[in-house]
Amino acid sequence: xxRDGALLYRGKMEEVISxxxxxxxxxxxxxxxDVRTIMxxxxxxxxxALGASIIFFGWRALxxxxxxIFFSVASEFFxxxxxxxxxxxxxxxxxxxxxxxxxxxxPSSPLWMVAIGAFVAITLGKQIFGGxxxxxxxxxxxxxxxxLASWPVYMTTWTKPFDGVTTASPLGIVKMExxxxxxxxxxxxxxxxxxxxxxISVLALLLGAIYLLYRKQITWHIPVSYIGTVGLVCLLFxxxxxxxxxxxxxxxxxxxxxxxxxxxxxxxxxKLVFGVGCGLLTVLIRFTGGFPxxxxxxxLIMNMLTPIIDxxxxxxxxxx
Amino acid sequence: MKRLFSFKGGVxxxxxxxxxxxxxxxxxxxxxxxxxxLSQHTGRPxxxxxxxxxxxxxxxxxxxxxxxxxxxxxxxxxxxxxDIKPWPHPLxxxxxxxxxxxxxxxxxxxxxxxxxxxxRLSPEEIREIVNSAGIAGLGGAAFPTHVKLTPPESCExxxxxxxxxxxxxxxxxxxxxxxxxxxxxxxxxRIIMQTVDADRGIIGVEANKTDVISLLEKELRREPGIKxxxxxxxxxxxxxxxxxxxxxxxxxxxxxLPLDVGVMVDNVGTALAIRQAVKRGIPLIERVVTVTGSxxxxxxxxxxxxxxxxxxxxxQCGGLLGNPEKIIAGGPMMGIAQxxxxxxxxxxxxxxxxxxxxxTFPEGDCIRCGKCIDVCPVNLMPTVIAQHVQHTDWAxxxxxxxxxxxxxxxxxxxxxxxxxxxxxxxxxxxxxxxxE
Ligand code: SF4
Ligand code: SF4
Numbered sequence: 001x002x003r004d005g006a007l008l009y010r011g012k013m014e015e016v017i018s019x020x021x022x023x024x025x026x027x028x029x030x031x032x033x034d035v036r037t038i039m040x041x042x043x044x045x046x047x048x049a050l051g052a053s054i055i056f057f058g059w060r061a062l063x064x065x066x067x068x069i070f071f072s073v074a075s076e077f078f079x080x081x082x083x084x085x086x087x088x089x090x091x092x093x094x095x096x097x098x099x100x101x102x103x104x105x106x107p108s109s110p111l112w113m114v115a116i117g118a119f120v121a122i123t124l125g126k127q128i129f130g131g132x133x134x135x136x137x138x139x140x141x142x143x144x145x146x147x148l149a150s151w152p153v154y155m156t157t158w159t160k161p162f163d164g165v166t167t168a169s170p171l172g173i174v175k176m177e178x179x180x181x182x183x184x185x186x187x188x189x190x191x192x193x194x195x196x197x198x199x200i201s202v203l204a205l206l207l208g209a210i211y212l213l214y215r216k217q218i219t220w221h222i223p224v225s226y227i228g229t230v231g232l233v234c235l236l237f238x239x240x241x242x243x244x245x246x247x248x249x250x251x252x253x254x255x256x257x258x259x260x261x262x263x264x265x266x267x268x269x270x271k272l273v274f275g276v277g278c279g280l281l282t283v284l285i286r287f288t289g290g291f292p293x294x295x296x297x298x299x300l301i302m303n304m305l306t307p308i309i310d311x312x313x314x315x316x317x318x319x320x
Numbered sequence: 321m322k323r324l325f326s327f328k329g330g331v332x333x334x335x336x337x338x339x340x341x342x343x344x345x346x347x348x349x350x351x352x353x354x355x356x357x358l359s360q361h362t363g364r365p366x367x368x369x370x371x372x373x374x375x376x377x378x379x380x381x382x383x384x385x386x387x388x389x390x391x392x393x394x395x396x397x398x399x400x401x402x403d404i405k406p407w408p409h410p411l412x413x414x415x416x417x418x419x420x421x422x423x424x425x426x427x428x429x430x431x432x433x434x435x436x437x438x439x440r441l442s443p444e445e446i447r448e449i450v451n452s453a454g455i456a457g458l459g460g461a462a463f464p465t466h467v468k469l470t471p472p473e474s475c476e477x478x479x480x481x482x483x484x485x486x487x488x489x490x491x492x493x494x495x496x497x498x499x500x501x502x503x504x505x506x507x508x509x510r511i512i513m514q515t516v517d518a519d520r521g522i523i524g525v526e527a528n529k530t531d532v533i534s535l536l537e538k539e540l541r542r543e544p545g546i547k548x549x550x551x552x553x554x555x556x557x558x559x560x561x562x563x564x565x566x567x568x569x570x571x572x573x574x575x576x577l578p579l580d581v582g583v584m585v586d587n588v589g590t591a592l593a594i595r596q597a598v599k600r601g602i603p604l605i606e607r608v609v610t611v612t613g614s615x616x617x618x619x620x621x622x623x624x625x626x627x628x629x630x631x632x633x634x635x636q637c638g639g640l641l642g643n644p645e646k647i648i649a650g651g652p653m654m655g656i657a658q659x660x661x662x663x664x665x666x667x668x669x670x671x672x673x674x675x676x677x678x679x680t681f682p683e684g685d686c687i688r689c690g691k692c693i694d695v696c697p698v699n700l701m702p703t704v705i706a707q708h709v710q711h712t713d714w715a716x717x718x719x720x721x722x723x724x725x726x727x728x729x730x731x732x733x734x735x736x737x738x739x740x741x742x743x744x745x746x747x748x749x750x751x752x753x754x755x756e
Binding site for chain 1: 331333334489561562565571572573574576644645646647648650652653654655656657658659660673675678679680681684685686687688689690693694697698699700701703704720721724727729732733734735736737738740742743746
């Protein structure tokens with residue numbers, strides 16, 4: 001470049017630069033990932049289980065999931081509009097909440113109850129605390145707890161896969177010592193048993209879980225410590241560990257509910273503590289409580305302890 | 321495959337090194353003027369010893385070191401002192417600077433003392449040479465090198481590590497130096513080892529620099545005391561403490577220095593500068609800088625005289641491409657954003673990064689994903705610190721050890737809701753310091 005050219009050029013450059021230069025603190029590049037990518041991964045990971053529920057319970061399963069998602073998104077939109085907050089339904093988090101809620105409902109749930117559940121999940125579970133990130137409890141489980149208390153009959157009516165005949169859940173059969181055939185391990189693994197929409201197929205859930213682990217959206221700490229604790233305690237008290245791991249909502253809960261980012265501890269050590277706590281509470285409720293299943297309440301209780309766990313599991317500074 | 325050395329945590333940002341790694345290392349033509357800040361290092365600024373109107377030569381002392389933790393400053397051109405006045409500095413304030421107008425002749429001072437037989441020099445003599453050559457760490461921190469070369473009596477240094485990781489995305493200046501000056505750098509390493517009486521030397525290089533690795537492997541066959549350590553490609557692999565951890569499995573405790581575990585780490589560029597000063601008597605008046613980014617026409621590495629304005633460097637690289645949105649001194653992870661191109665290149669400037677499409681990141685609410693904690697190489701809880709800063713709860717900020725944060729930016733990089741964690745932590749540090 002010749003002399004004058006350079007000078008002219010600099011004159012022009014200053015003009016350009018005075019228009020706008022961003023001056024901010026480092027780092028100046030950021031990872032592509034945002035909430036939407038995380039939630040898309042979770043939705044993708046939940047889809048095998050959705051497929052399994054359609055196979056075993058028919059198209060009504062899809063209807064329930066759709067209603068739940070629709071009312072979750074609508075509720076989120078409603079509150080954000082009402083409180084003049086930024087509309088963030090595009091981050092897909094209400095879709096995940098809707099899916100998870102539907103997954104912990106019986107296949108025969110009336111649609112109006114599903115809709116109320118979705119509204120409760122978003123309202124009491126999330127928006128009342130200030131939205132995503134501030135909610136202490138897993139929104140889908142909050143809704144499930146509320147529905148269980150309000151409509152216990154609907155929430156504990158189970159149907160057989162394929163024919164829709166009323167039956168008891170495997171854990172229920174054991175708890176009430178009913179004279180009914182328990183599903184085989186293989187049936188439970190594939191999902192051919194009574195239960196909530198999304199919890200039945202261990203295979204489908206594991207496929208999704210592997211995907212989430214691979215994508216690093218969850219770490220192994222909570223699921224392994226949670227399921228491991230349940231298995232160990234069962235061994236100790238002479239109960240069938242495999243049955244207890246596959247029969248209820250444990251797989252769904254351990255991989256998809258207890259690992260909820262917002263409501264579980266921040267550190268890996270904290271996650272281990274959390275998982276063990278969930279495991280102990282689950283067997284405690286199952287073996288001694290009034291309900292045959294304890295996953296939902298265990299996770300909710302541990303959610304409550306998350307701030308304390310965060311405090312006591314602060315990692316050690318490098319080198320100390 | 322050989323297991324690569326590494327540390328726990330860290331991130332994998334896109335590297336963008338191919339923008340410049342294939343380009344030859346060129347020498348920039350001399351600028352018409354340089355603006356030489358009297359502070360280009362950590363410590364006390366130098367005191368000017370020239371006056372407006374003085375004629376100076378290249379390499380001439382123009383600023384005297386002011387105490388032990390300080391450095392002298394030399395003119396990087398021959399010509400006339402135009403002015404001595406405060407000037408914007410890449411670290412973000414104005415600094416008293418000597419402005420020299422080039423006479424176009426680049427006439428050097430005549431009394432350069434070369435020491436071909438450097439192995440005869442005593443440690444004191446080497447330190448003196450390094451000090452008067454004005455050498456500061458060229459990796460970015462710019463700590464006076466002679467101070468580093470003076471470990472307290474109680475510390476026994478057994479290993480010197482040369483840091484050639486260059487883990488910052490975009491930057492390739494160390495890569496280029498290692499390719500073209502490998503023997504000189506090795507010589508520099510030997511001089512450092514001799515000075516601190518260490519008998520082991522290690523050069524740490526990230527695995528992506530395959531050409532450097534094969535070159536060094538060849539050259540090190542003749543160097544029994546020096547080893548090559550190939551490190552995993554991960555940011556911040558070049559962080560001093562983590563490099564030591566990766567290579568030697570020694571952990572430097574918080575608040576301590578590498579020499580507390582018997583190690584000294586120097587950047588490869590610094591080793592080259594030491595070699596040039598000792599063996600040829602040349603003071604530090606130029607460095608290699610990576611000029612790169614989406615906003616520059618011809619990204620490349622250049623030898624540039626210290627004090628050259630960014631604008632002059634940019635115009636030697638074909639000029640700007642499109643509208644610049646961000647101008648960064650250094651790399652994208654730890655570099656400092658500038659508000660003008662009229663700032664001078666200093667000893668610690670490893671890169672001039674110009675982004676034509678800098679993204680701005682609206683800050684969301686923490687979703688407690690814990691990723692910032694997982695990637696923090698120091699095992700801090702960035703989100704917790706940031707939260708306490710937001711609540712201006714300085715006592716709690718303090719409790720979560722913000723001062724151990726090296727501001728590497730890994731946490732903020734990975735955060736899905738783009739919380740400017742480093743900014744919060746910096747703010748926290750300042751507030752806590754003020755209260756103490
Ligand atoms: S807290 Fe500091 S040291 Fe840790 S990742 Fe963030 S910037 Fe790096
Ligand atoms: S990475 Fe961001 S969202 Fe995740 S815990 Fe840290 S601050 Fe919160």
